[in-house]
Amino acid sequence: MTTDVSPAAPADPVTVPATGFAAAPVAAKVLVADDDPRNLFAVEEMLRQSGLEIVLAESGEEVLRHVLKDEFAVILLDVRMPRIDGFELAAMIRARPRSSRIPILFLTAYNKDDLHVFRGYSAGAVDYVFKPIEPLILKSKVDVFVDLYRKTEEIRRQGAEERRLLVENLQVRSEKLETERELRRALERQEAILRSLPVVVTSRGVHPPFPALFVSDNVERLTGFPASRFTADAEFGVARIHPEDRDRVEAELMAAEEAGSYACEYRWRCANEEYRFFLDQGVLSPRESGRSREIFGTMFDVTERRELEQRLLHASKLEAVGRLTGGIAHDFNNMLSVVIGNLDLLGTSLDGNEKAARRVRFAIEGAQRCADLTNRLLTFSRRQPLQTSVVDLQDLVPGMVELLQRTLGERIEVDFKAEDGLWLVEVDPAQLEAALVNLAVNARDAMPDGGSLTVVMTNLGAGDGGSGEQRGDHVAIAVSDTGTGMSDEVKERVFEPFFTTKESGKGTGLGLSMVYGFVRQSEGHIEIDSAPGAGTTIRILLPRATAAEQRSAAVRTLPVPPRRGAGETILVVEDDDKVRQVTVSTLRALGFEVREAEDGDQAVAMLRSDSAVDLIFSDVKMPGSLSGTDLARVVEDEWPRIKVLLTSGYVDADDDLDRFTIIFKPYRVTELAERLHTLLKSEDRSPAPEERRAARIA
Secondary structure, eight states, X not given: OOOOOXXXXXXXXXXXXXXXXXEOXXXXXXXXXXXXXXXXXXXXXXXXXXXXXXXXXXSHHHHHHHHHHOOOSEEEEESOOXXXXXXXHHHHHHHSGGGTTSOEEEEESSOOSHHHHHHHHHHTOSXXXXXXXOHHHHXXXXXXXXXXXXXXXXXXXXXXXXXXXHHHHHHHHHHHHHHHHHHHHHHHHHHXXXXXXXXXXXXXXXXXXXXXXXXXXXHHHHHSSOHHHHHHOTTHHHHTBOHHHHHHHHHHHHHHHHHSEEEEEEEEEOTTSOEEEEEEXXXXXXXXXXXXXXXXXXXXXXXXXXXXXXXXXXXXXXXXXXXXXXXXXXXXXXXXXXXXXXXXXXXXXXXXXXXXXXXXXXXXXXXXXXXXXXXXXXXXXXXXXXXXXXXXGGGGHHHHHHHHHHHHOTTEEEEEEEOTTOOOEEEOHHHHHHHHHHHHHHHHHTOTTOEEEEEEEEEEOTTSOOOTTOOSOEEEEEEXXXXXXXXXXHHXXXXXXXOOOSOTTSOOSOHHHHHHHHHHHTTOEEEEEEOTTSOXXXXXXXXXXXXXXXXXXXXXXXXXXXXXXXXOEEEEEOSOXXXXXXXHHHHHHTTOEEEEESSHHHHHHHHHHOOOOSEEEEESSOSSSOOHHHHHHHHHHHOTTSEEEEEESOOOTTOOOTTSEEEESSOXXXXXXXXXXXXXXXXXXXXXXXXXXXXXXX
16 A cells, blocks of 8 residues: 655755755655554654655565655665565565665664574664554654655765756856857958958948048059058048049048948059049948947949940940941942042043143042042941052052141151162052041140151061061161150050040040050061150051052052953943943053943843853942842852952941952042953953863863
């Protein structure tokens, strides 16, 4: 039988000064075993007290079940019980590790002799209580063991709590150390990122001069100044802003206190005294009591972006000019072809009328100047292929002196010197003229107060020095000025497209790059010699011409009458009626049989009907499915014996003209006659396909 006492009030907290822990009351249980229920009741009444639970058992088996299930402060065993007596039961309890330390009190009414008592102690008893039981004796003995149990349990609980707290403390310290390590690693990563990125993190005051409170270290890589230079001098950052930008930037920063943010771009003078563009943007810090407000921001170097934008703008303008020029040039050169062609025809009918012939000649010269102007526009937009010829540069000197004097004005003295016996060069005269004008204009801009420009042309043999890239004989054209000169940094970039040291709107940066491109396209070389305050000399080295046929670039008309045809048949293909009419009239006046077509499709149809044609003279740009080059390819495939001469007032880079002979509009009668004669007298013509078929049948 098991009887549990009613719940007792909790014991007072136990305070242990060594640790400072306040422990909850320790509950204690006492197990009483006796085969007589009356004895159990009596013992229970004697021991009843607050915080103590009395567990009753009437047999040894019941005792063992309780011991297996619960912890007890003390066990009271009757010595004589049925089946398992107290001695055997005590030995069993002692044999179990979990219960081996529970104190056992024997209750007995017999055998008070020493042998009996010794046997009880040997079985594991710690004391005897003899019946009849004195309540005070029993209670005092049990209280001793209960109090010992409670203190032992309290110490054990405190030890466990201390171990738990120690483990938690170690865990917290470990987590703290790991957190500190992670924070340190994060800061190192952040600093590495800030150092590597072109972004400067800043903090500055909200009132002028907006002193820097913090600047990230990577500012030195972008500006050449260490971060300490910004924070040590309150006015340093603002003072180096470009004067034209400073008022605007200060206004943006002032407005940030009201708007809460700002963003602006400005030029800032770096340690190398060069201005770079920065995008500066930030936000105002939130209000905090006891702390003054700051502006947190970033600075980003956008110089390359601004340069790319400028280059794109220049390229867009150039493309627009090129497209506009191309469209105008096509129509304008067609009209000039009509004018010049008719004037040439008119000139042949004015024999003996010198006054009328002189007027025709003046009109032709005016029209030719218009054609030259159109070609210069095309050259500027790079939509005109080089038209090279073998020329004597000395023939250019008189015209160039006059042109440069008009271009440079009276404050610049122009001096031309040409060595006797200059070698001939193969070059595009118009492009060379444009290159010299570009060099002269740059020299003029470097001499704002006037000065002198000297152009010297000399022969330069392979062993006479010059460019490291030079091989063989060259003609050197040196253009020297007495201007401000260039630094080494400028010299390194002077031929880069779009690079210019002039203020915005005063130069495109294309002049010298076009000169460089022309020289390289002419298989020549270019050198520059300059120093600040010592003027500039630019030398163009053009290879000596090796062609057998040489003519002067200064001669625009041939001194001999145009070559006449011998009755050859020419098919003229031209969509412009007026140009076609004057071309047909010109060819007939030269002695050719002429057939005409409005476009490439009509020309192919005519050839398939009757291919008795010696040469096709076709415009490049025509409506319909076949352009001039398409027509030339068809003729090349189907009628390879027929020669093709193309003409155009304007060609695109996409036009594949390398395989064909071309004469550009407007042309003179003598030029056309010479080109036709050269083509018609070239290598023997192979038979046409129909001729080959007729030969096989025969």
